[in-house]
Amino acid sequence: MADKLGVKLTLVQVGSPDRIPFVVADKVDVVMGAMSRTSERAKVIDFTAPIHSENYGIVTTDAKPFAKLADLNSESVTLIQVRGTTAIPFIQKNLPKAKLVLLDNYNDRDRALAQGRGDASFDGIDAVAYRLKIFPAIKWKVVATPEYGVTYSSFGVAKGNYSVRDWLNIALYELHTAGTVEAIWEKWFLKPMDTKVPVTPYF
Incomplete structure (x- = not known):
């Protein structure tokens, strides 16, 4: 440009x-x-x-059972999210039971998930593959949520x-x-x- x-x-x-x-x-x-x-x-x-x-979905690991957005709406679920991103207002309105941990960037988000400090993240998934490659020991699971729509x-x-x-x-x-x-x-x-x-x- x-x-x-x-x-x-x-x-x-x-x-x-x-x-x-x-x-x-x-x-x-x-x-x-x-x-x-x-x-x-x-x-x-x-x-x-x-x-x-940008298509949205759930970023988690094979150890977690999440298969759809509604599965995240539980007091036993901790979502790791990035401050100032589009998904947060949606989560607060539609997944109010989930605990919300806010971090400053996606690198911190991915590291927190890899370390088991949270269960999942709901966010854009189109460009997630290249970031998750740096944690080869983790069996990642990315679940598309087409019900959210495309931004x-x-x-x-x-x-x-x-x-x-x-x-x-x-x-x-x-x-x-x-x-x-x-x-x-x-x-x-x-x-x-x-x-x-x-x-x-x-x-």
Whole structure:
């Protein structure tokens, strides 16, 4: 994206809770990284067209019996989640009996599950395979939950920054239609997107 725009790329690594505040405070121009578009977030920042889809599911181990979302709604279940992510409001509303442990990032989440400090996590599962590989001794189980539906992740920009948002939309259209986004996705996440992004020239 930076090459297409002809600018120098500066990467600023932030945790999930800090993504939106960094854009709002003008600490970054664009935020990215599996950030689902939601109506609540769109009150605070503007979103581009989707970069990728996100399907949700249960990340756990073979030792656990979970087969559907309802199985998590128990006082005996501890869910390990990342602060500031889309799944948390859903869990609080629909799985209120589960204990909730909030950590700062996905690396900490995965490590906590591997160490047995929780039973499962409910979150996006499309890109989980490459992260879980670093725990080869753990027999992981990933259970899709299609009843949750599909979300779409986008770049986020400051409210009213239409010039940058519109340029990003055009660049994304070019990258999607050229197959570049899919190729990068498969390279890093080890499989095609579970749900293709419907690409349109209209934004």
